[in-house]
Amino acid sequence: MSDEIGRLRVVEDAFDRPTLRLLHGKYAAVQVAALRALFDSERRSIPTDQLHVRVGALVDTYRENGIDAPVGSGRDLCIRWMRGKWLQRLPAEDGGKEVYELTAAAVDALRIVSDLSSERILLSESRLTLIVEAVRRQATEASPDVASRVRRIDAEIERLTAERTRLLAGGEPAPPSVESMLEGYINLMELIGQLPGDFKRVEEGIRSMREQILDDFRGDTRPLGQVIDEYLERSGNLFATPEGRAFEGALGLLRDEALLQQLKADLDIIVTHPFTEALQPEDLRVFLGTVAMVRRGLTDVIGQRSRVTRTLKEHIVSRDAIRERELSAVFKALHEELPRWVANTPVRTTCRVELIPESVPALRHVRERFWDPADHLPPEPLIEQPEVDTEPLSLDDLRRQGGPVLARLQSALAGADPGAELTAGTVFDLMDIDAKRPVEVLGLIHLLARAAALAGAEDHERVETHRTDGTRRMFAIPRVTLTPERVDQIGEVEVG
Numbered sequence: 151m152s153d154e155i156g157r158l159r160v161v162e163d164a165f166d167r168p169t170l171r172l173l174h175g176k177y178a179a180v181q182v183a184a185l186r187a188l189f190d191s192e193r194r195s196i197p198t199d200q201l202h203v204r205v206g207a208l209v210d211t212y213r214e215n216g217i218d219a220p221v222g223s224g225r226d227l228c229i230r231w232m233r234g235k236w237l238q239r240l241p242a243e244d245g246g247k248e249v250y251e252l253t254a255a256a257v258d259a260l261r262i263v264s265d266l267s268s269e270r271i272l273l274s275e276s277r278l279t280l281i282v283e284a285v286r287r288q289a290t291e292a293s294p295d296v297a298s299r300v301r302r303i304d305a306e307i308e309r310l311t312a313e314r315t316r317l318l319a320g321g322e323p324a325p326p327s328v329e330s331m332l333e334g335y336i337n338l339m340e341l342i343g344q345l346p347g348d349f350k351r352v353e354e355g356i357r358s359m360r361e362q363i364l365d366d367f368r369g370d371t372r373p374l375g376q377v378i379d380e381y382l383e384r385s386g387n388l389f390a391t392p393e394g395r396a397f398e399g400a401l402g403l404l405r406d407e408a409l410l411q412q413l414k415a416d417l418d419i420i421v422t423h424p425f426t427e428a429l430q431p432e433d434l435r436v437f438l439g440t441v442a443m444v445r446r447g448l449t450d451v452i453g454q455r456s457r458v459t460r461t462l463k464e465h466i467v468s469r470d471a472i473r474e475r476e477l478s479a480v481f482k483a484l485h486e487e488l489p490r491w492v493a494n495t496p497v498r499t500t501c502r503v504e505l506i507p508e509s510v511p512a513l514r515h516v517r518e519r520f521w522d523p524a525d526h527l528p529p530e531p532l533i534e535q536p537e538v539d540t541e542p543l544s545l546d547d548l549r550r551q552g553g554p555v556l557a558r559l560q561s562a563l564a565g566a567d568p569g570a571e572l573t574a575g576t577v578f579d580l581m582d583i584d585a586k587r588p589v590e591v592l593g594l595i596h597l598l599a600r601a602a603a604l605a606g607a608e609d610h611e612r613v614e615t616h617r618t619d620g621t622r623r624m625f626a627i628p629r630v631t632l633t634p635e636r637v638d639q640i641g642e643v644e645v646g
Contacts (some may be wrong), residue, residue: 168235168255173262177220182263184208185236185256194446195249198239202228238354254350261347331423349447356454414441550584550618554593556645558585563597564641568634574598575611575627588615591625601639603630 164170172181188196188204196204206224213219220227228250231237236256239248252260317323417438420426426434491501549555562581566572578586578594591613598604607628615623630636 168253169258169262171234172236172256172259177218180209180212180217180219181231181236182259185231185252186260186263189252189260195240195251198228198248198250201250252350254347254354257347257350331420346443346447349451353451353454356451356458360454360458417441550587554587554590554596555585556593556597559590559593560597560640560643560645563594563632564637566632566637568632568637572632573611574603574630574632575613577632578613583616586614586616588617588623588625591615591627595627597640597643597645598628598630600643601636603636603639604628606630606636 165174172178175181184205187208188201202224204224205227209219209224209227220230222230228237232239235253236259237250238253239250241248417440421434421438543551558581559578562577562585563574566577574594578590595604607630609629610626611629612624612626615625617623632640
């Protein structure tokens, strides 16, 4: 019974992992479909605000079509998926806004769904042949019997030699069947499909190490050398995992340019076979993008390793520099104080020195800005300009360049005949040309507003103004009729 309980605990632990939690639940199908629609092998990261909008629109589309979808906005769902460890929010590569990326668990879940949703041949002669050949090759490598290994090698040499002789004699190469090519393609796609998840796990492991190192540095609970030793040990253990070995192997592949070019050429040859007519364009695109996918995965992992190394370097350099400056300042102060203390104290006087100084008492206020002489410099002296033979402006010229003459406008408005029912615009048009500058219109509006006459404006009327250079301009002002009451009110306005 204990064995059965143990197996149950193992299964329960598997179901509690993020991959199966994503595939198990009320909204599992909706969540997987949304993640598949948003992320693919080329679109691996999406800005946070953009993903919030796209998730919200996608879930709304599901609801409009009668599909039971999770409740909440796009931002709420993304946060929920982050808590479920299916999404992770990371800073952008260029230092811009944050982006969302799938976790390794989500990548594995999407791959499982992709494998189960595609049509596959579970058992065939070609698949059994591949299994038999793989077992034979593995047995040859594992066999400790030298004679047995030699016999296997001789049999393989004999078979290959006979095939070579037949082809050189003019024989045609035996064309592979569509079934065998399809089986080989399925096997390759299973291996290729595991690579993104492997790379993502290595990347997350390195990111976890970086966060742990930062926590250790901030806590300052252990010596610096111990933190670095632990990082090196964890780094070595990480790349000893199957995912780490896959990364190391892929890194070796990228360093071999000839092997990389051969891989590209072999992929191109495979897709020319007629069996690809039964495949979807998306499958072919993923298949041909294997090299690019490997490059992207390696770039991400190498980038994470570079961040960890940079974090270590920056902290070590900054911390050592700060401590050296502080220690140098302490020694300098001691060197200055010790002779002074010896000269002013009698013989056999002792001074108790604490190995660990007391903490600084709480300060009520700390000055944040200190005196800067540059803030208190006097202004630069004025530069004497050479005298120029120009005539000074007259008083009338200065008045023409200034603001409105309110007293003149008030006199014209207050002196209007109340019985004629003139408007303010009509009075303005009857004034002299030098009193009809554009700025005088502002003075006219000011007087009418101070006299509370604008509230009774019936409409608008146009007035013509004359600039000092002789040009003219038309303005539309409120049409205010000068009744006896308004004339009196305008006359009572203080214009100074």
